[in-house]
Structures are given as structure tokens and as C-alpha cells.
Amino acid sequence: MTEPILQARDLVKRFGEFNAVDGVSFSVDPGESFGFLGPNGAGKTSTMRMISAVSQPTAGSLSVFGLDPRTHGPEIRGRIGVVPQEDTLELELSVRLNLEMFGRYFDIPRAILRERAIDLLAFTQLSERADDRVEDLSGGMKRRLTIARALINQPEILILDEPTTGLDPQARHLLWDRLYRLKREGVTLIITTHYMDEAEQLCDRLVVMDHGTIVASGTPRELITHHSTREVVELRFNTDSHDGYHDRLAPFAQRLEVLPDRVLLYVDEGDETLRRIHEHQITPMSALVRRSSLEDVFLRLTGRTLVD
Amino acid sequence: MLTRTLPRFGSRRSLRVFERNLTVYRSQWLMLISGFFEPLFYLLSIGLGLNHLVGPLRVGGHVVSYATFVAPGMLATSAMNGAMIDTIFNTFFRLKISHSYDAILSTPLDVTDVALGEVWWALARAGAYGASFIVCMVLLGDAGSAWVALCWPAAILTSLTFSAIGLAACTYVRSWQDFDLVTLVQLPIFLFSATFFPISLYPHWLGAIVAISPLYQSAALLRGLSLGVFQWVMLGRIAYLVVLALVGLRVAANRFRRILVP
Structure with missing residues (x-):
């Protein structure tokens, strides 16, 4: 030691x-x-x-x-x-x-x-x-x-x-x-x-x-594992407000976040989630599957509100 | 060891701040040289020029030429200006613009070292410029007596007092605009401190106010020394300048600590 x-x-x-x-x-x-x-x-x-x-x-x-x-x-x-x-x-x-x-x-x-x-x-x-x-x-x-x-x-x-x-x-x-x-x-x-x-x-x-x-x-990896999921699915819909999608998408994700311009689904298998969403006739304008990053952890822990 | 037993007064590391200033000024040698020409400008312009217009004066039983009378006043003024410009402008720059002190404080030096280092610098600069001023006085025949040599330590004391005041004042300066205030204070001190003429020419009440001015006290002290006229009141003048210097340094050290290591 x-x-x-x-x-x-x-x-x-x-x-x-x-x-x-x-x-x-x-x-x-x-x-x-x-x-x-x-x-x-x-x-x-x-x-x-x-x-x-x-x-x-x-x-x-x-x-x-x-x-x-x-x-x-x-x-x-x-x-x-x-x-x-x-x-x-x-x-x-x-x-x-x-x-x-x-x-x-x-x-x-x-x-x-x-x-x-x-x-x-x-x-x-x-x-x-x-x-x-x-x-x-x-x-x-x-x-x-x-x-x-x-x-x-x-x-x-x-x-x-x-x-x-x-x-x-x-x-x-x-x-x-x-x-x-x-x-x-x-x-x-x-x-x-x-x-x-x-x-x-x-x-x-x-x-x-x-x-x-x-x-x-x-460690960065531990933080991501503990405070986020392995992957994140980002969905954009052709709409002025994404609020209406909250309830429809919630069952697909461990955690879900609705932002003004997109919906974030925190999941372990992004591609699989996206496939199931398509099966349910939900068709986003664009979809992105990415690995969870420290940024997701950071925003989850410290919030999205501007601090200065 | 010194740092642990006497932390409030700085350590020998303060000499590094002196070294820093020397390094910076070496790359601005023109400014450094100009300080040596300043006494000539003062003595030639005011001394020589007015000497022909103003007749001899009686000071403490001596009859002296106007140039001899005014030279110690010019020495005091030069010490004040040099000290104020160096501390107020340059220290403000290091404190709040270039953040040199913040960098220095990440090294083994601490705030007391920085403050003490600036004092060393002020003393050395005052010593060099004061000596060159007095040499010019002697060469131009403006020295009242051989006692003029004592003007050297007195001029250094004057610089120290104004450096301490300047160090304290610069910590209150918020932006370059505030320097107008400094000029607003410095100019009347320069004009009303009886550096050009005897204080006895003022009405009594004004003379009492002028006596507060450290520049007046310094000029009167230097004048006495230059002429070899010694009076007990000169000890009072020295004490006044020393007390102002100590108070200024105390305030400066506290303010430095407050700004640099909150």
C-alpha cells in the first residue's frame, strides 16, 4: 500500500x-x-x-x-x-x-x-x-x-x-x-x-x-455504469413540442428525458430499443444510438439548469 | 527558519520579488534611465529659471539663493512622484491586470514576501535616484552645505513613506479610471506643500493644514539637512514619516492578503 x-x-x-x-x-x-x-x-x-x-x-x-x-x-x-x-x-x-x-x-x-x-x-x-x-x-x-x-x-x-x-x-x-x-x-x-x-x-x-x-x-467508466445506462437513444420528432412523447416512450427506457428538441432514452441495448419502437409504429424524424458518456452522468447529477 | 519564527515580516525569499522587478525593468531600461535625468530637469527648469526672478531668501538665519532653497523641495517631490508612480501604477498592474502576484504566490513565496520585496525595490530605487539627485544638486551648486549628504537617507525615507501609501492606495484602485482620483490628490499635495516657498507665506490656518502633508514634512526635513540647520522639530518630521510608512505597509499587507489569498 x-x-x-x-x-x-x-x-x-x-x-x-x-x-x-x-x-x-x-x-x-x-x-x-x-x-x-x-x-x-x-x-x-x-x-x-x-x-x-x-x-x-x-x-x-x-x-x-x-x-x-x-x-x-x-x-x-x-x-x-x-x-x-x-x-x-x-x-x-x-x-x-x-x-x-x-x-x-x-x-x-x-x-x-x-x-x-x-x-x-x-x-x-x-x-x-x-x-x-x-x-x-x-x-x-x-x-x-x-x-x-x-x-x-x-x-x-x-x-x-x-x-x-x-x-x-x-x-x-x-x-x-x-x-x-x-x-x-x-x-x-x-x-x-x-x-x-x-x-x-x-x-x-x-x-x-x-x-x-x-x-x-x-473511474469514468464506473460513474457511467452507476449513474447512467450503457447506451443512449436520441429521438427527434417532427413536432413543436416533444412533451407528448413522454408517456408513449417511457415503457421502452430505464430512464427518459424530454428536452425541447429531442427525447433521450437511457437504455442498455440501443439498437434493440430502436427496433421495438419502430415495431410500435412510432416513427421519429431522426434517431441516434450512442454510448453513454460522462456528460450524461454530469447532467444527471448537476442538472440542466444554467448555474452562472 | 526565519519564515517560521517571523512569518508576518516576510523572509529572505522577498529578495526574489526584487530580482523580478529588476528583470522586468532591465527590459525597459529607457524608463530606468529617465529616472536619472529627472533631477536635472527639475533643478534646471525651476531652479535655474526662477533663480533669476526670485531673490535670495532668509532661512533659519541663513541667506540662501532661491535655487538652494528650492532644490530640497524638488528632491522631496521627485521622491514622492517616483514612489507613487511605481507603486500605484506598476503594483496595480501586477496585482489586478497581469496577476503576477497570483503566480508568485503559487511558489514558496507568500504575501508578506511579496509586500516586503516591493519595499526592497522601492528602497533600492529611491537610493539610486536620490543619490543621483543629490550629486546633481552638488554639481549645480545648489547644495546648502556638506550636510546635504544626510539628505540621502532622508530622501530614501520619503520614498519609503510614499511607497507604503501608494501600495495601500493601489489595492483600492478598481480600474484605470480611478487613477484620476490619484492625480486629484497628488497634484494639490505637490502644489500646496510649501516646496517652492516658505510655509510662513501662508495664512496661519492654511499652514496648519499643510503641515499634515507628508511632502511638506519631507521637504522641510530635507531643506534643514541641506542647509545644515538642525532643529528638534526635524525629529518630529522623521517620526511622522516613519509612522505613515508603517501604517501604509500594515494596510497594504492586510489588503494584499485579502485580495490575493481570500
């Missing part, structure tokens, strides 16, 4: 009367990649800030590398890398200097930083932009530089708060590829995201947060 690298018990973060994080417990093993899923305002970022020993927990216990962030903040921060939600690069400095200066905060000698900067720029495909000012970089490049910067102290834990929000698909895939490589090198990854595909791609295990609490946890 390895000791968890990160452990939280009944963790609370309160701002005035508002509990941003309301008693969460989890533990992460070394080398694992662990995800926090949840809508905006679920308490993910507040949790990240406590883990990274930046903001103090209001209550509960937290241990990182077996140390208490309340008393060993500088030591913990020296061993983790943080990729914040918003880029916090030094706009007036060059790409290379951003890395080298950041490394100085960790008391790393300049000669070593020069070498590490070269390696990290190659790793994040930014070598050609080394001497450009950060202001001139694209969004994806800034994001990669932020990741390179977070790696300058060779962290054992890398914390990524919505790492790919706002990036185009090419940039996202390049980032995912780099995160895979880090994981293979043994870096523990802590990721928050509201992209389900990202969570499925990157996370060994994850928790779903809503209103400051953990509402579900497990």
Missing part, C-alpha cells in the same frame, strides 16, 4: 456566510491523474487553491506529501506546479525569461534554469518563440508556456485548473498529449474541467462536485 500523496477530510472553505467548499473528502495516490468535474461555482477552484497551499482551509484536514499546508506552505508549494485558470504570465518579459524568472522563486540556480528552459520550451513546442514577448503569443501558446512554467521546479504534483478552456481543438490535443507524457513520467495530475471528453481522456479517477460537495466519485 502506498501512502496517498494528497488527502482531504471534511474540507471546508467559507467566504463570509457562503460555503464555497462544504465538507469534501478524497484521496489521491502518487502517479494518479485525478479530476474534479463540476459546473461553474461548484467549488473546484477553491479546492485547488487549498490543495496548492495558497488559501487556508476554514475547517477539515488536508495533507499534501504528508504535510499540513497550514504550517508547511512554502515547502509544499516548492514541490507542486500550478496551472491557473487565467494566464498569469509576465507580459513584459520574453518567453524564455518567464520560465527562468519563475524558477528563481524556487531558488533554482540560473545555470540549471537555462538548461531546463530550453528543454521545457522544446517539450511545449515553443522553442522558436523563446525570445518573443509573451504579449505576442496566441492563446494556445500562452497556455503551453503556463504549463512549461509550472514544470520549472520539476513538480511531483501538477495542478491544472481548466487547462484547455478557450483553446481550439488542435491546441487542446497537443496539451493532452503533453499531459499524458507527464503522467507516464510519474507526475501526479490534479485536473479540474467542465469538458467531459477531457475528463474521460485524462483522468484515472474523478469526483463530480456541485454546490461545494462531492456528489459522485469513481
Whole structure:
């Protein structure tokens, strides 16, 4: 049994009367990649800030590398890398200097930083932009530089708060590829995201947060098995309102959801269900059978109502 | 060890913030150089220009030229402007636009290190600019006596006081528009602090108000030192500037903590 690298018990973060994080417990093993899923305002970022020993927990216990962030903040921060939600690069400095200066905060000698900067720029495909000012970089490049910067102290834990929000698909895939490589090198990854595909791609295990609490946890597959069905049938009918189909379709599905533009049937055998529906003379305008995804789990657990 | 026993005052890690500022300003060397030309502009424009229009003045039993009278006031003003511009504008930028401090706080440094690092920076900058100002004063013959050397630590104290006030003030700035308010406060301080003429020219009630101005206290202190006229009241002026600096730093540190690590 390895000791968890990160452990939280009944963790609370309160701002005035508002509990941003309301008693969460989890533990992460070394080398694992662990995800926090949840809508905006679920308490993910507040949790990240406590883990990274930046903001103090209001209550509960937290241990990182077996140390208490309340008393060993500088030591913990020296061993983790943080990729914040918003880029916090030094706009007036060059790409290379951003890395080298950041490394100085960790008391790393300049000669070593020069070498590490070269390696990290190659790793994040930014070598050609080394001497450009950060202001001139694209969004994806800034994001990669932020990741390179977070790696300058060779962290054992890398914390990524919505790492790919706002990036185009090419940039996202390049980032995912780099995160895979880090994981293979043994870096523990802590990721928050509201992209389900990202969570499925990157996370060994994850928790779903809503209103400051953990509402579900497990591997992506476990979550789908427990909180959804194997497959989903999406049906569209030629009508202004799909409400009328609820009662007619309910017998075919374990669970059914009527949306303004379509009906979702949660089932184990999608093709079989579709065949039986056709047998009953129900003819949708279009029909799609797909595997259940984390998105279905997410929407089921946190609801479809807009939260911001 | 220092961090654990004295967490409220920052640690030697604060020197990294100084290093950061130096790194950033090195890429803006033109701005850094301009700070050394500033004293020449001040002394030549106001000192030389008005010196011919305004006759000699009596200060504490000494008769001095107007240029000699006004130079310490200009030194105080230059220390104030340098400190206010650097803290209010640049610190606001780091705090709320580029979020540099948020990045720094994810490293072993903490809020007290950041605040202390900015103080180191303010002191070093004040030391360099203050020294160059005093050298210019001596070269242009505007120094009242050899005691002018004591203006150096006094100018550094002035910068520290205004840096502390600026650090505290910048945490209340919400957007660039609010800088108009800063100008609104800074301009009358500059114009009414008896930096260009003796405070005795004011009516009594106005003189009492002006005495509150840290710029007046600094200018009066520097003037005394430059002329080698020592009075007990100068200790009071030093104490006033020190207290303002400490209060400013205290407020700044609390506000930084509130904004950066809620």
C-alpha cells in the first residue's frame, strides 16, 4: 500500500456566510491523474487553491506529501506546479525569461534554469518563440508556456485548473498529449474541467462536485455504469413540442428525458430499443444510438439548469 | 527558519520579488534611465529659471539663493512622484491586470514576501535616484552645505513613506479610471506643500493644514539637512514619516492578503 500523496477530510472553505467548499473528502495516490468535474461555482477552484497551499482551509484536514499546508506552505508549494485558470504570465518579459524568472522563486540556480528552459520550451513546442514577448503569443501558446512554467521546479504534483478552456481543438490535443507524457513520467495530475471528453481522456479517477460537495466519485467508466445506462437513444420528432412523447416512450427506457428538441432514452441495448419502437409504429424524424458518456452522468447529477 | 519564527515580516525569499522587478525593468531600461535625468530637469527648469526672478531668501538665519532653497523641495517631490508612480501604477498592474502576484504566490513565496520585496525595490530605487539627485544638486551648486549628504537617507525615507501609501492606495484602485482620483490628490499635495516657498507665506490656518502633508514634512526635513540647520522639530518630521510608512505597509499587507489569498 502506498501512502496517498494528497488527502482531504471534511474540507471546508467559507467566504463570509457562503460555503464555497462544504465538507469534501478524497484521496489521491502518487502517479494518479485525478479530476474534479463540476459546473461553474461548484467549488473546484477553491479546492485547488487549498490543495496548492495558497488559501487556508476554514475547517477539515488536508495533507499534501504528508504535510499540513497550514504550517508547511512554502515547502509544499516548492514541490507542486500550478496551472491557473487565467494566464498569469509576465507580459513584459520574453518567453524564455518567464520560465527562468519563475524558477528563481524556487531558488533554482540560473545555470540549471537555462538548461531546463530550453528543454521545457522544446517539450511545449515553443522553442522558436523563446525570445518573443509573451504579449505576442496566441492563446494556445500562452497556455503551453503556463504549463512549461509550472514544470520549472520539476513538480511531483501538477495542478491544472481548466487547462484547455478557450483553446481550439488542435491546441487542446497537443496539451493532452503533453499531459499524458507527464503522467507516464510519474507526475501526479490534479485536473479540474467542465469538458467531459477531457475528463474521460485524462483522468484515472474523478469526483463530480456541485454546490461545494462531492456528489459522485469513481473511474469514468464506473460513474457511467452507476449513474447512467450503457447506451443512449436520441429521438427527434417532427413536432413543436416533444412533451407528448413522454408517456408513449417511457415503457421502452430505464430512464427518459424530454428536452425541447429531442427525447433521450437511457437504455442498455440501443439498437434493440430502436427496433421495438419502430415495431410500435412510432416513427421519429431522426434517431441516434450512442454510448453513454460522462456528460450524461454530469447532467444527471448537476442538472440542466444554467448555474452562472 | 526565519519564515517560521517571523512569518508576518516576510523572509529572505522577498529578495526574489526584487530580482523580478529588476528583470522586468532591465527590459525597459529607457524608463530606468529617465529616472536619472529627472533631477536635472527639475533643478534646471525651476531652479535655474526662477533663480533669476526670485531673490535670495532668509532661512533659519541663513541667506540662501532661491535655487538652494528650492532644490530640497524638488528632491522631496521627485521622491514622492517616483514612489507613487511605481507603486500605484506598476503594483496595480501586477496585482489586478497581469496577476503576477497570483503566480508568485503559487511558489514558496507568500504575501508578506511579496509586500516586503516591493519595499526592497522601492528602497533600492529611491537610493539610486536620490543619490543621483543629490550629486546633481552638488554639481549645480545648489547644495546648502556638506550636510546635504544626510539628505540621502532622508530622501530614501520619503520614498519609503510614499511607497507604503501608494501600495495601500493601489489595492483600492478598481480600474484605470480611478487613477484620476490619484492625480486629484497628488497634484494639490505637490502644489500646496510649501516646496517652492516658505510655509510662513501662508495664512496661519492654511499652514496648519499643510503641515499634515507628508511632502511638506519631507521637504522641510530635507531643506534643514541641506542647509545644515538642525532643529528638534526635524525629529518630529522623521517620526511622522516613519509612522505613515508603517501604517501604509500594515494596510497594504492586510489588503494584499485579502485580495490575493481570500
